[in-house]
Amino acid sequence: MKSFLKSLFTSAVLLTASFIFSSCSDDDEGPAGEFVSGVFVVNEGNFLEADGSITHYNSGNGTATQAIFNSTNDGSILGDVVQSMNISNNLAYLVVNNSNKVEVVNANTFESEYTITDVSLPRYFTAFNGKGYITEWVSFTDPGRVSVLDLETREIEKTIETGFGSEFILNVNGNLYVSNSFTNTISVISTSTNEVSATITLSNGVTQMVLDQNQKIWAISGGTTDYSVTPPVPNNDGKILRIDPTSNTEEAQLSLNINVSGRLAINAARNELIIIKGTSIFKIPVDGFSGTLDPLVTEDNAIGFYGIGVDPDTNIIYAGDARGFQGNGKVYRYRQDGTFIDSFDSGRGPNGFIFK
Amino acid sequence: MRPFILIVLCLSALQSVSQELDTLQLEEIEVYGAPISKYSVGSKVIRLEKNEVGTLNRLIGDQLPVYFKTYGNGQLATVAFRGTSASHTAVLWNGIPVNSPTLGQTDFSLWPSFLVDDIAVQFGSSASLYGSGAIGGSVLLESAKPQVDKKPQVKILSQLGSFGQFTNGLSATYSNGNVTGQTKLFHHYIENDFSYPLKGSNDIVLKQNNARVKQYGVSQDIYFDRQDIAFHGQLLKNDREIQPSIANPTGNDQLEDTNLRLALDQEIQLGQGNLNSTVAYIINDQYFNEDSRVVSQQFSGVANYELALSSASSVRIGTNLNHFIAETDNYYETDWLTDFFAAFTFQPINDWKVSLNLRQSLDNTLRPFAPSLGSEYKILETTKSQLAWTAQVSRAYRLPTLNDRFWQPGGNPNLNAEESLNVETGFNWSHNQEDLNINFGLTAFRNWVDEWIIWLPNESLVWSPSNIRNVRVSGLEFTSSISYSIADHYFNFRGNYSFIESINESGLTVNDNSEGKQLPYVPKHQFNLGLGWKYKTWQANVDNNFTGERYTTDDNTAFNRVDEFNLLDLRVGKEINLNSIKINASIESRNIMDVYYENLINRAMPGRSYLFTLLFKI
Numbered sequence: 005m006k007s008f009l010k011s012l013f014t015s016a017v018l019l020t021a022s023f024i025f026s027s028c029s030d031d032d033e034g035p036a037g038e039f040v041s042g043v044f045v046v047n048e049g050n051f052l053e054a055d056g057s058i059t060h061y062n063s064g065n066g067t068a069t070q071a072i073f074n075s076t077n078d079g080s081i082l083g084d085v086v087q088s089m090n091i092s093n094n095l096a097y098l099v100v101n102n103s104n105k106v107e108v109v110n111a112n113t114f115e116s117e118y119t120i121t122d123v124s125l126p127r128y129f130t131a132f133n134g135k136g137y138i139t140e141w142v143s144f145t146d147p148g149r150v151s152v153l154d155l156e157t158r159e160i161e162k163t164i165e166t167g168f169g170s171e172f173i174l175n176v177n178g179n180l181y182v183s184n185s186f187t188n189t190i191s192v193i194s195t196s197t198n199e200v201s202a203t204i205t206l207s208n209g210v211t212q213m214v215l216d217q218n219q220k221i222w223a224i225s226g227g228t229t230d231y232s233v234t235p236p237v238p239n240n241d242g243k244i245l246r247i248d249p250t251s252n253t254e255e256a257q258l259s260l261n262i263n264v265s266g267r268l269a270i271n272a273a274r275n276e277l278i279i280i281k282g283t284s285i286f287k288i289p290v291d292g293f294s295g296t297l298d299p300l301v302t303e304d305n306a307i308g309f310y311g312i313g314v315d316p317d318t319n320i321i322y323a324g325d326a327r328g329f330q331g332n333g334k335v336y337r338y339r340q341d342g343t344f345i346d347s348f349d350s351g352r353g354p355n356g357f358i359f360k
Numbered sequence: 361m362r363p364f365i366l367i368v369l370c371l372s373a374l375q376s377v378s379q380e381l382d383t384l385q386l387e388e389i390e391v392y393g394a395p396i397s398k399y400s401v402g403s404k405v406i407r408l409e410k411n412e413v414g415t416l417n418r419l420i421g422d423q424l425p426v427y428f429k430t431y432g433n434g435q436l437a438t439v440a441f442r443g444t445s446a447s448h449t450a451v452l453w454n455g456i457p458v459n460s461p462t463l464g465q466t467d468f469s470l471w472p473s474f475l476v477d478d479i480a481v482q483f484g485s486s487a488s489l490y491g492s493g494a495i496g497g498s499v500l501l502e503s504a505k506p507q508v509d510k511k512p513q514v515k516i517l518s519q520l521g522s523f524g525q526f527t528n529g530l531s532a533t534y535s536n537g538n539v540t541g542q543t544k545l546f547h548h549y550i551e552n553d554f555s556y557p558l559k560g561s562n563d564i565v566l567k568q569n570n571a572r573v574k575q576y577g578v579s580q581d582i583y584f585d586r587q588d589i590a591f592h593g594q595l596l597k598n599d600r601e602i603q604p605s606i607a608n609p610t611g612n613d614q615l616e617d618t619n620l621r622l623a624l625d626q627e628i629q630l631g632q633g634n635l636n637s638t639v640a641y642i643i644n645d646q647y648f649n650e651d652s653r654v655v656s657q658q659f660s661g662v663a664n665y666e667l668a669l670s671s672a673s674s675v676r677i678g679t680n681l682n683h684f685i686a687e688t689d690n691y692y693e694t695d696w697l698t699d700f701f702a703a704f705t706f707q708p709i710n711d712w713k714v715s716l717n718l719r720q721s722l723d724n725t726l727r728p729f730a731p732s733l734g735s736e737y738k739i740l741e742t743t744k745s746q747l748a749w750t751a752q753v754s755r756a757y758r759l760p761t762l763n764d765r766f767w768q769p770g771g772n773p774n775l776n777a778e779e780s781l782n783v784e785t786g787f788n789w790s791h792n793q794e795d796l797n798i799n800f801g802l803t804a805f806r807n808w809v810d811e812w813i814i815w816l817p818n819e820s821l822v823w824s825p826s827n828i829r830n831v832r833v834s835g836l837e838f839t840s841s842i843s844y845s846i847a848d849h850y851f852n853f854r855g856n857y858s859f860i861e862s863i864n865e866s867g868l869t870v871n872d873n874s875e876g877k878q879l880p881y882v883p884k885h886q887f888n889l890g891l892g893w894k895y896k897t898w899q900a901n902v903d904n905n906f907t908g909e910r911y912t913t914d915d916n917t918a919f920n921r922v923d924e925f926n927l928l929d930l931r932v933g934k935e936i937n938l939n940s941i942k943i944n945a946s947i948e949s950r951n952i953m954d955v956y957y958e959n960l961i962n963r964a965m966p967g968r969s970y971l972f973t974l975l976f977k978i
Contacts, residue, residue: 054607054962055912055920071919080560081962083607103607229769229822234691236769238820263821282819305869308817328816331874331913332920349873352913352920 037112039072043315043322044096044358047351049084050329056086056100057351058114061335063318068348070332073098073107076114082107089358092131093155096358099126099138106138108158111360118158123151130173130180131155132195139170139182150182150191152198162198166191174213174221176249181221183210185266190223192252202252208243211266216290217274220255221247224279227263238263244277244288258293267356269312271340272319280309285323285338301342306334313357320345324354397489399676399703401715402734402752404483404786404803404837410473412517412529413973417468420481420499422903422929425837425858425886427910428468430959432603433523433552433966434573437469441497442483442807443833443862443882447758448778450487450494453501454592454623456640457491461656461684461695464493464761470598470617474517474529474546475579477504483837484805485782487756488717488732491680491699495756495780495809496833503581503592506533506542516976522969524551538585546577552603554966557956559606568964570611571603588627595620605962618645633667656762657685664701672713673706686762693766697759698722711738721759727777728757744793750803751785760825764813770824778827780809786837795846801839808832816868828868831879835860854890864914874914881960883908883924897935904928912961925957942977 042062049056057071073082083103090097096111106120106129125141136153148170152162167184170191174181179201180193188209194201210223227242242260247253264281271278277288283306284299303309303325310333311324321338333354337345397405411419417428417437429446430437438446447464450457459466473479480500487494506513517529527548534541552571558564579594596619604611623640642658664678680699686692698721705715713736721727732754740747760775786803812829836859843852862882867875878884885908892901905927913920933946947970954968 052605052608053912053960054605057919070917074560074919078560081607084605100607103605104610226821231769234768235771236822238822265821282817282821305871307868308821327868327872327874328814330814330816330868331880331915332917334873349915349917 037110037114038069039114039360040112041360044089044360045322045324045335045350045354046086046089046098046311046356046358047333048086048101048353048355049082050352051084051102054081054084054103055352056082056084058082058086058089058098059335059350059354061348063315063320066346066348068335068350070349070351072114073109073116076109077116080116085353086355087126088128088356090129090131091358091360092136097129097131097136099129101125101127101141120153120158120160122160126151127171128173130175132175132178132180135195135198137173137180137193139166139173141169141171144186148182148184148186150180150193164193164198164200166193166200167203169209172212174215176215176219176221179249181213181247181249183213183223185209185211190247204247204252204254206245206247206254207257208241208245210245212268213247214268214270214277215274216270216277218290219249220290221249222268222270222277222290223247224264224266224268226266227260229263242281244268244279246290258288259295260297262297265309265312267310267312269314269321271314272316276340278312278314278321280312280323282308283325285309285312285321285342287340301338301344303336303344305347306336310353311355311357313359315357315359317359322357324350324357326353326355329353397703398674399489399705399715399717400482400486400734401705401713401736402750402784403486404750404784404801404839406481406483406839408479408481410478412474412975413519413527413971414473415469416471416473416476416479416499416501419473419479420468422905423854423856423888423890424481425856425888426481426497427881427883427886427907428959429881430469430963430965432571432960432963433554433568434469434550434571434600435603435963436467438465439468439497439499440882442805442835442858443860443879444496444807444809444831445879447493447761448495448497448809450490450492450498451501452490452498453621454503454625454640455638455662456621456623456642456660457493457680457682458621458642458658459493460644460761461658462644462654462686462688462762464758464764466499467617470575470596470619471501472529472546472548472575472577472596474531475544475577475594475596476501477506478502483803484752484784485754485756485780485807486732487730487758488701488719488754489703491701491719492697492721492727492757492759492777495758495778495782495807503542503590505540505581505583505590506535508533508535508540510535510537514976514978516974516978518974518976519971521550521971523554523966525549525969525971540583540585542579542581544577544579546575548573548575552966554964554969556606556964556967566606566609566964568603568966569609570601570613573598573600575599590625592623592625593621603963606964607962613649616645616647616650618647619643630665631667633665635663635665637661637663652689654686654688656687659683669706673704675705676703677701684762686766688767690768691762691766691771693762695723695762711741712736717754721757721777723759724773727759728755728779730755730757732756745789745791747787747789749785749787751783753783754781756780756782760813764825769822770815770818772825775813775825776811776827778809778811778813780807782807795844797841797843799839799841801837803837804835805837806832806834814868828866829864830866831862832865833860833862848896850892850894852890852892854888857885857887859885868914877914877916878911880912880914881910883910885924899933899935901931902928903931907959920961922958922961925955926953927951927955927957928953940978944973944975944977946973947971948973 045059060069083100085101087101098107169186171185190204192202208225213223225243242264244258246256269278284302306325310326333350451466482498512534515531519527530545577596582591598617602613620643625638640660666676668674682697701719703717719730734752758778784805788801791798809831811827814828838857840855862879889904909924931948936943
């Protein structure tokens with residue numbers, strides 16, 4: 005029975021793939037497209053409802069266009085959970101976790117180019133030197149891995165085992181830092197060999213990472229919860245760790261003394277970290293953190309911030325409110341001093357922003 | 361679509377007219393006299409035709425414009441009565457509330473119609489009669505004592521259908537004059553490997569995987585006639601793969617449900633009245649991926665004393681005591697719930713019936729008092745026709761579930777009960793003569809539901825429920841049935857329509873996008889049409905089911921929407937008499953137009969299917 009279903013599925017996938025190949029456009033010098041610039045909001049969608057989507061926001065005229073993948077591709081669904089998006093060389097890579105796929109689209113038109121389906125619980129993508137790197141959880145019981153995609157042949161040519169819960173991937177001068185989020189480690193992959201060249205053991209497990217102006221990596225640990233008591237209590241042990249990519253060691257840690265979201269952004273000058281908890285946004289200078297967290301802004305109209313990003317050109321802060329997943333989300337925009345600019349509607353569960 | 365052709369059969373018979381209470385019953389329809397409450401004056405109560413096939417969601421949804429949110433073919437099916445949500449429907453089995461104490465709702469797909477004798481549906485708030493949850497509607501499932509003489513009667517159901525469907529049922533009734541018994545066995549299997557078109561493509565067809573359903577059931581009823589004691593028991597097992605969304609073809613989750621329900625019922629005369637007592641024990645066991653388990657146990661007792669004050673008036677008082685034990689991976693908790701209730705019905709004047717019902721629930725605190733007042737007035741009455749005007753006003757409530765209160769992390773023990781105020785009024789016109797029966801009903805209602813519980817992430821980033829939403833539901837329901845016979849021909853028609861606006865009056869926060877919007881998964885428009893023709897031993901039915909578009913999120917955007925669908929079913933049957941064996945054979949095609957539709961967003965539903973049924977009565 006299993007093998008029957010498996011072969012069914014395989015043929016379905018092949019069929020799908022052949023359709024997408026045959027339908028992809030081949031006019032290389034075609035129009036620049038509707039989405040040449042602007043902000044993309046990654047809306048992960050409701051788990052199991054396959055309603056993840058991408059919102060395009062034109063910061064020039066303030067127009068938000070919803071579900072651009074679906075509308076451009078004849079109502080194809082993106083799936084769930086759309087964990088992340090990455091743009092490289094005019095292609096956008098949409099990583100869909102629970103649907104076990106990466107949709108690759110033209111970053112200017114959002115027309116589908118191809119779909120990568122031989123991935124297992126994929127999380128994040130980055131590209132370097134003609135290769136794409138996809139982190140995958142694989143499962144909750146197997147070690148995570150990074151699949152290496154040949155961007156020419158569009159085939160996965162190799163998988164590199166990292167650690168459990170292979171999550172975020174950050175490229176620092178050709179070395180890929182992969183946070184193994186179910187563990188206290190970061191795996192470092194050298195792109196010259198596509199092998200794990202080092203494993204950094206940290207004081208805490210981390211998720212997202214950014215690179216600051218001093219070429220230091222900052223990685224966030226949202227904090228833990230004590231489930232041994234009833235009701236469970238947050239341990240208020242959120243931290244941000246500083247990692248030196250030269251020595252591959254943890255150099256410093258900032259204790260936040262609260263639990264925060266596992267998402268991390270950095271301002272345009274790359275000297276202030278930006279994090280969220282509940283309906284508040286906080287800023288932490290990379291040099292000289294006082295130890296006390298005061299909200300930069302608290303948004304009374306929001307239910308809970310879910311995604312955070314900073315436009316590297318305008319330095320405007322984008323914070324996505326998932327509205328408890330009851331419906332579509334809302335994105336609030338602030339200046340660096342916390343002044344509210346405006347807000348716009350997004351799709352369901354806005355978890356991140358891509359600036360183009 | 362693979363055309364399967366097999367053998368058919370079955371069924372009791374006309375699967376057509378949904379009947380309003382007092383209208384004529386066709387002899388083929390096996391409806392027994394269910395004790396539908398005489399205290400429901402002013403409410404719309406419909407007794408459903410019995411159909412041996414399928415599960416309760418299909419039985420109810422086929423005949424009434426009631427929306428079921430189903431997660432695929434044979435998958436989880438919850439009801440949204442009159443614009444409310446799954447937990448706003450009370451479900452009673454032989455008078456015992458049987459909504460899951462952990463979830464506060466019922467999965468109707470777990471309940472094969474074959475194992476239920478009598479089903480009635482009451483629209484609107486009736487918590488005064490049925491307790492917590494009866495805000496949008498109530499479903500009353502009853503065992504009915506079979507009418508048998510000395511010779512045992514046996515029914516054998518056998519079905520084969522598309523997508524690897526195979527169903528068998530056996531029912532035996534027997535009596536020795538003192539003890540009457542009914543035993544039923546049921547088995548259903550469907551591979552569910554139907555095909556569906558890939559969204560966004562013109563010609564790519566995918567095959568559903570991981571949607572197999574296996575269902576087993578046994579029920580036993582014993583009636584001790586002299587003592588007026590009855591025992592009812594049923595054990596259901598449902599072992600299914602969870603149909604994944606169309607975006608996740610490799611999903612491989614599975615779920616095992618086991619439900620045990622036992623009840624012992626006694627009626628004794630006490631003074632001028634009757635004391636009816638029922639004790640029941642219920643287990644709901646849900647096992648996900650052979651890993652995580654939720655087991656609830658329920659001990660219930662209902663006692664009520666009823667006294668006829670005159671031929672037209674009576675009073676009933678009683679109490680319902682429930683003890684719940686919930687064991688989950690996230691919490692272990694026990695709880696008590698006690699209800700006291702009283703009901704009066706009387707006729708102030710000849711053509712006017714009134715009922716007044718009261719209920720008070722108590723768990724860890726005193727819950728909202730639920731009174732209701734209903735009236736039915738015969739405006740016109742001739743020998744053949746009558747026109748009645750009904751009206752009802754009622755308060756209802758839903759208690760927070762054990763999950764709402766105790767789930768770790770996030771459970772909120774301080775939740776208030778949800779409360780509603782329901783007003784409705786309607787007209788019913790019926791005309792009955794020998795060859796023609798007509799029934800029209802029109803009901804308008806409004807229901808304000810406050811303190812609606814929503815789970816949201818709190819400041820500590822933990823999901824937790826609180827009393828947030830205020831909803832105003834307004835609606836209009838039209839029901840009609842016509843039957844006509846001429847010579848050997850018998851025709852019937854059924855047409856039911858509902859219009860529902862279920863509006864969120866309070867956003868989650870100030871200026872929230874959900875304010876003033878229709879609740880998710882509440883279709884504004886819904887109708888069922890049925891046409892039946894019977895000629896000697898032949899019969900044919902056409903059924904049409906329309907469900908309007910539904911939003912999937914609280915802010916009603918064009919993207920988060922499931923399209924309307926219109927399904928057409930066709931069925932032809934013949935009755936064959938073979939010596940003393942009566943055989944009903946039928947062939948039916950569901951979704952004969954082969955429409956692709958979804959009930960829950962991005963869950964495929966099957967296209968055209970065939971079903972062959974044989975029902976032997978010995």
